[in-house]
Amino acid sequence: MWLWYDWRAAAVADSDGNILDIEIWDGWKDLDALCSRIDIISNNATTPEAERLLERFPDSKLRIHGSADLPQADWPLPNHEAIEYLDKAAILLSKRGVEAAAGDPDRRLEHLIHASDELRASLLTMESRLVEWVGLFLPEARFERDRAGLAVKVTASENLTTLAEELNVSLPSTGPSQNEWVSLKDWATSVRDLGSRIELMENVIRELSSTHMPSLSALLGPILAARLSVEAHGLMRLARLPAGTMQILGAEKAFFNHLKTGAPSPKHGHIFMHPWISRSPRWVRGKIARMVAAKATIAARCDAYGGTAWGSKEVDEVAKKVAIIRSENPKPPMR
Amino acid sequence: MIDGKAIWSLNAVPKQSVYGETLRKFRGEEYRRWDPTRSKLGAAIARARNSQYELLPDEGDTCLYLGAGHGTSISHIYDQVCGQNNVKQGRIIAIDISTRCLRDLIHMSQSRPGLVPVLGDARKSDKWGLMVPNKVDWILQDVSQADQCEIFVNMVKKFLKPEGKALLSLKAASERFSKDSDKEVFTAVREQLESEGFTVTEQISLHGLEDKHCLYFVRN
Numbered sequence: 427m428w429l430w431y432d433w434r435a436a437a438v439a440d441s442d443g444n445i446l447d448i449e450i451w452d453g454w455k456d457l458d459a460l461c462s463r464i465d466i467i468s469n470n471a472t473t474p475e476a477e478r479l480l481e482r483f484p485d486s487k488l489r490i491h492g493s494a495d496l497p498q499a500d501w502p503l504p505n506h507e508a509i510e511y512l513d514k515a516a517i518l519l520s521k522r523g524v525e526a527a528a529g530d531p532d533r534r535l536e537h538l539i540h541a542s543d544e545l546r547a548s549l550l551t552m553e554s555r556l557v558e559w560v561g562l563f564l565p566e567a568r569f570e571r572d573r574a575g576l577a578v579k580v581t582a583s584e585n586l587t588t589l590a591e592e593l594n595v596s597l598p599s600t601g602p603s604q605n606e607w608v609s610l611k612d613w614a615t616s617v618r619d620l621g622s623r624i625e626l627m628e629n630v631i632r633e634l635s636s637t638h639m640p641s642l643s644a645l646l647g648p649i650l651a652a653r654l655s656v657e658a659h660g661l662m663r664l665a666r667l668p669a670g671t672m673q674i675l676g677a678e679k680a681f682f683n684h685l686k687t688g689a690p691s692p693k694h695g696h697i698f699m700h701p702w703i704s705r706s707p708r709w710v711r712g713k714i715a716r717m718v719a720a721k722a723t724i725a726a727r728c729d730a731y732g733g734t735a736w737g738s739k740e741v742d743e744v745a746k747k748v749a750i751i752r753s754e755n756p757k758p759p760m761r
Numbered sequence: 762m763i764d765g766k767a768i769w770s771l772n773a774v775p776k777q778s779v780y781g782e783t784l785r786k787f788r789g790e791e792y793r794r795w796d797p798t799r800s801k802l803g804a805a806i807a808r809a810r811n812s813q814y815e816l817l818p819d820e821g822d823t824c825l826y827l828g829a830g831h832g833t834s835i836s837h838i839y840d841q842v843c844g845q846n847n848v849k850q851g852r853i854i855a856i857d858i859s860t861r862c863l864r865d866l867i868h869m870s871q872s873r874p875g876l877v878p879v880l881g882d883a884r885k886s887d888k889w890g891l892m893v894p895n896k897v898d899w900i901l902q903d904v905s906q907a908d909q910c911e912i913f914v915n916m917v918k919k920f921l922k923p924e925g926k927a928l929l930s931l932k933a934a935s936e937r938f939s940k941d942s943d944k945e946v947f948t949a950v951r952e953q954l955e956s957e958g959f960t961v962t963e964q965i966s967l968h969g970l971e972d973k974h975c976l977y978f979v980r981n
Binding site for chain 1: 863867870877879880887888890
């Protein structure tokens with residue numbers, strides 16, 4: 427005996443294909459109910475109709491519609507209207523799935539990180555133009571110390587004379603026309619606004635990243651953690667990476683160049699941004715990067731698979747190890 | 762449909778271009794140009810020698826499209842199978858795993874009754890198999906996965922009607938075993954398909970339109 431079922435009905439037939447009993451569900455005009463039905467079947471569970479029939483025919487073999495070993499029989503297949511409703515439910519389910527993607531922190535971080543990168547790139551070009559522009563009119567002024575502060579000073583100045591006073595330099599004989607100065611000042615305003623916008627955006631990244639990956643954020647800082655997970659296309663993928671990959675994530679170009687031409691291998695990728703590595707002497711950076719990357723994979727796995735989030739205790743231990751590596755290698759190796 | 766070198770399909774949603782393709786009127790009816798560099802199925806039609814007119818499903822068929830993407834090919838299949846407001850009573854089930862692609866497909870399905878976008882993994886047919894209650898007339902698979910040929914064989918066995926049409930768009934670079942050349946990969950896949958008891962009606966190389974791709978036209 428065979429028990430056939432699909433989303434709308436269930437039926438029992440003997441091996442010759444004679445139908446013995448049928449149960450039909452007629453609530454399919456309610457799309458929400460239909461969607462939850464589809465969920466039930468997608469998760470390999472049985473429908474209430476099939477269960478009722480299974481109680482009546484406990485020795486029948488339960489098979490979902492489309493199984494290869496079912497005998498040929500006149501199963502109660504859905505009619506045209508029911509299939510139309512099924513299509514509607516399918517579209518609704520897809521829509522829900524697409525909407526759920528917005529709740530995925532990985533995708534949100536991806537946009538945030540890329541947006542802040544783009545902002546930063548344009549900030550740097552605009553800022554250097556501003557420095558050159560002001561430098562043309564005030565050749566004596568030097569901005570190496572405080573490039574970022576220049577935008578604020580220019581915005582606050584009424585004209586070139588007040589700016590020269592502010593910067594404590596003499597005013598040359600030729601200066602910009604009034605309209606030219608207004609353009610320069612506008613430019614400085616956008617540089618200043620861009621800077622504050624980046625700060626705002628990075629705060630959002632910090633917030634999202636610290637809740638999404640508390641351990642990795644505690645270890646490497648939220649921005650770096652977010653960058654790594656975006657590079658790996660999501661926290662789940664990041665958690666599956668080996669430590670060696672984590673170490674050079676972001677240095678793909680150098681790495682494949684190494685494989686192709688035999689050039690020296692990269693010792694660190696994005697992870698270099700961490701002061702443990704970037705502020706260490708050149709000859710220990712690789713060693714520290716290797717150790718920190720190994721710890722970072724553990725932290726990422728804690729976050730991805732629901733482990734206890736790391737606190738200052740674990741991070742301090744890693745910091746201690748960094749200090750040990752540094753003190754063990756005080757001098758560059760002999761060539 | 763085929764005019765010189767270009768392929769055209771009768772527009773099911775008049776005055777709307779799906780992906781920026783040219784629209785043109787022939788004898789009072791609007792046609793959309795099928796760009797072979799954007800769609801692998803379009804490329805196959807452009808490149809096929811013997812089965813040019815057989816590749817497409819017939820009007821009113823039920824079609825299963827695995828790896829639907831942004832719906833470039835789907836829109837043309839819809840023109841063929843369903844027509845304006847689905848007068849030809851066709852049904853296209855479009856499966857894709859990417860929510861970004863589904864967004865475009867859902868938008869498309871709003872003006873195209875009979876097109877059913879489904880969010881799911883093409884490999885896990887028990888998750889969405891329910892949407893395909895009856896066997897289908899036509900399958901196209903374009904998933905670029907390492908086991909694309911095996912997925913295809915399983916899908917054809919499970920969902921294709923006897924004497925149906927099945928198309929496999931194979932990306933050589935996705936196959937994990939690294940043969941010396943793409944040609945060897947293509948021959949190996951052909952042998953695999955034939956050993957499963959399918960007849961490979963035509964093996965169409967998409968060289969020049971789509972890199973390292975080959976489309977197999979198979980009947981079971």
